[in-house]
Amino acid sequence: MRIKFLLVSTLSAALLMTSGCVYRIDVPQGNFVEQKQIEQLRAGMTREQVAYVLGSPMVQDAFDNSTWHYVYYLREGWNEPKRKTLTVHFAGDKLSSVNGDFPAPKSFNMPL
Template sequence: MLKILISIATVASLLSACSGIPTYRLDVQQGNAIEDSKVAQVREGMTPDQVEFLLGSPQVRGAFVREDRWDYVYYFKPGRGQTETRRVSVFFENGRVARIEDTRAAAEAGD
């Protein structure tokens, strides 16, 4: 009986010692990787093909959303650190880019 109690105490102390060891946490990245240099090249008057060449296929495009708006969504949560989210919306009128909304540009203007 004493051997069992000593074994339990030893295992418990070893496990409590392991709690101070940092654990590895995975980075989670979802959506389109949005590059500032590519977004800066998108101009009013561009065709959808030109926008797709620069930014790739939009994250959200289809029958259930507006055909005249493409959304590029990016989400990055590092194992440790601050979560980064970004959305770039490209609006089309008559088959050409009418305007661009970028959440990063809006956040930097607010700083």
């Protein structure tokens, strides 16, 4: 009886000690965009050119096709999640403005 109690208490203690050591994987979601991609954008670019530089947008408004949203969400292990957003606006079929967590390039308004 004592051996069973000792065995159960030892296993319980070992289980409690290891329960806090759980690995949590990194979870990336969305469009990963870097500043070097933003530097390639110019006012007047077509939708196809923007999609070539940035990739397909994460969200397109079904009723207003003039705005594309690029969203990136990363949760690394137990750390607080990181979120980056970029919104691209079109006037007609041409790029008109960019805003979000990335600064617009200095050469954005220069002709193509």
